[in-house]
Amino acid sequence: MYVSDKCNYQGLLTDQKRFMSKENYACKSKRLKRQIKELELSISEIEQEIERLIQSDARLAHQHELLCSIDGVGKKVAIKMIVETNAFKDFKNVRQFCCHAGVAPFRYDSGTSVRSKSKVSQRSDKSIKALLHLAALSVATRKKDGEMREYYTRKVAEGKNKMSVLNVVRAQLVLRMFAVIKLNKFYEKNYDCAACINHKKNSRCLTA
Numbered sequence: 001m002y003v004s005d006k007c008n009y010q011g012l013l014t015d016q017k018r019f020m021s022k023e024n025y026a027c028k029s030k031r032l033k034r035q036i037k038e039l040e041l042s043i044s045e046i047e048q049e050i051e052r053l054i055q056s057d058a059r060l061a062h063q064h065e066l067l068c069s070i071d072g073v074g075k076k077v078a079i080k081m082i083v084e085t086n087a088f089k090d091f092k093n094v095r096q097f098c099c100h101a102g103v104a105p106f107r108y109d110s111g112t113s114v115r116s117k118s119k120v121s122q123r124s125d126k127s128i129k130a131l132l133h134l135a136a137l138s139v140a141t142r143k144k145d146g147e148m149r150e151y152y153t154r155k156v157a158e159g160k161n162k163m164s165v166l167n168v169v170r171a172q173l174v175l176r177m178f179a180v181i182k183l184n185k186f187y188e189k190n191y192d193c194a195a196c197i198n199h200k201k202n203s204r205c206l207t208a
Contacts, residue, residue: 066180102129135173152166
């Protein structure tokens with residue numbers, strides 16, 4: 001609720017600048033900025049409380065540590081994954097979670113003749129998808145030593161759509177997170193996660 005409210009207020013702050021007089025906007029923007037700041041404080045307090053709860057539980061704290069060993073996965077992503085998956089108990093496999101998070105492509109078929117291009121589900125959880133997107137951007141485009149940077153650069157050079165490639169990176173991060181939890185071991189660079197956790201059936205969401 002707090003996050004969505006913050007996004008709504010930020011949208012209003014941008015949109016209304018184009019339609020309001022400077023005087024009216026100055027008054028409105030001051031109020032919106034104050035509300036945004038209050039929401040950010042509430043969000044920060046909630047995140048800190050969640051982190052305290054996780055650190056107070058040995059199993060959850062260990063999961064958090066395992067997840068943070070993956071390049072691109074920080075505290076916020078790790079905490080969100082633990083909460084979203086109920087400590088990785090609510091999803092049977094990687095593809096199921098990729099569908100939930102909106103990083104698994106679907107193709108719509110109608111009968112035998114009408115087919116659409118593959119696209120991600122619009123019924124996905126937007127909050128986890130947004131965090132995964134930021135993580136993918138970090139590991140694929142922003143960090144000079146990002147493990148997925150070479151893959152991203154190569155695929156874009158081949159003419160692949162940038163967002164499609166980033167979607168694969170998001171799915172790859174999910175695969176790695178499920179792998180370190182299942183194997184109960186810290187992530188090792190260039191380790192074949194898909195092979196070791198036997199998710200061959202889910203490989204369709206990991207290719208571009």
